[in-house]
Amino acid sequence: MLKDEQKIENWKKKALHGRYPHQLEQDHVDQSASSTWLTKGNIFGETEGFMVAIQDQVIKTRNYSKYILKETIETDKCRLCNQTTENIDHITGGCSVLAHKEYTHRHDNVAKHIHQLLALKYKLLDTHTAYYKYKPRNVLENETAKLYWNRDIITDRTILSNRPDITLTLKDSKTTYLIDIAVPNTHNLKQKHTEKIQKYLPLADEIKQMWHQDIVRIVPIVISSTGVVPKTLSAALKLLEFHKNTYISLQKSIVIDTCSIVRRFLNPSTLTLQTS
Numbered sequence: 525m526l527k528d529e530q531k532i533e534n535w536k537k538k539a540l541h542g543r544y545p546h547q548l549e550q551d552h553v554d555q556s557a558s559s560t561w562l563t564k565g566n567i568f569g570e571t572e573g574f575m576v577a578i579q580d581q582v583i584k585t586r587n588y589s590k591y592i593l594k595e596t597i598e599t600d601k602c603r604l605c606n607q608t609t610e611n612i613d614h615i616t617g618g619c620s621v622l623a624h625k626e627y628t629h630r631h632d633n634v635a636k637h638i639h640q641l642l643a644l645k646y647k648l649l650d651t652h653t654a655y656y657k658y659k660p661r662n663v664l665e666n667e668t669a670k671l672y673w674n675r676d677i678i679t680d681r682t683i684l685s686n687r688p689d690i691t692l693t694l695k696d697s698k699t700t701y702l703i704d705i706a707v708p709n710t711h712n713l714k715q716k717h718t719e720k721i722q723k724y725l726p727l728a729d730e731i732k733q734m735w736h737q738d739i740v741r742i743v744p745i746v747i748s749s750t751g752v753v754p755k756t757l758s759a760a761l762k763l764l765e766f767h768k769n770t771y772i773s774l775q776k777s778i779v780i781d782t783c784s785i786v787r788r789f790l791n792p793s794t795l796t797l798q799t800s
């Protein structure tokens with residue numbers, strides 16, 4: 525195993541060749557947090573290397589075969605959806621065939637993690653379960669808090685977006701948090717955050733009146749499909765009064781899930797199953 529500093533150094537050197545540094549240098553990106561998975565994630569070396577290759581876009585997609593390796597191939601369209609060019613961004617976050625199951629699974633792993641942390645924090649649960657085994661209950665409630673998982677909020681007025689991933693109400697302070705998770709590709713981080721806020725504004729207004737709340741906060745939890753962390757994430761975790769390192773386990777679960785999605789995509793035997 526390489527020393528941490530060496531890993532980051534190699535990673536930076538490699539990244540110089542790709543689009544990756546531009547993505548990291550954007551104002552809204554937390555550069556230091558974005559590389560934590562390499563040093564503190566405790567991820568297997570093989571997965572680590574594979575994620576670096578995904579970030580550097582040196583994965584043998586059809587687009588890569590055709591335009592970088594200059595191989596003669598019939599089409600560079602996606603082998604699953606056949607809709608658009610098959611590049612790495614398409615596989616990590618843009619394929620309609622992967623959206624239903626694979627991306628949802630990755631998203632839910634992050635959501636489950638947050639849900640369990642809240643349930644434990646507000647004593648709605650007393651034992652911790654590994655996140656991949658954790659099955660959130662739709663409603664958890666005690667004298668101080670109420671926690672919904674993926675549940676429609678019934679309103680008087682018809683509201684289009686009425687089901688945040690997680691809804692937390694703290695009874696004493698009359699505060700409700702509408703928590704919604706997104707795992708977009710890196711170039712969509714900023715837009716996703718804004719989108720989530722706008723999406724739940726009408727519901728926030730409605731809940732404030734209907735449930736007689738003093739404060740309703742919309743809390744988007746957004747990390748990119750390759751583990752890039754926007755600065756908004758630490759603010760979101762702080763709002764929920766989580767430890768500042770909470771993002772590390774979220775990032776780790778995304779890195780592992782994205783690697784698995786890309787591996788399975790490139791594996792022909794899995795493909796036959798998915799397209800048949």
Ligand SMILES: [Zn+2]
Pocket residue numbers: 602603604605606607608614618619620621
């Ligand atoms: Zn596709």
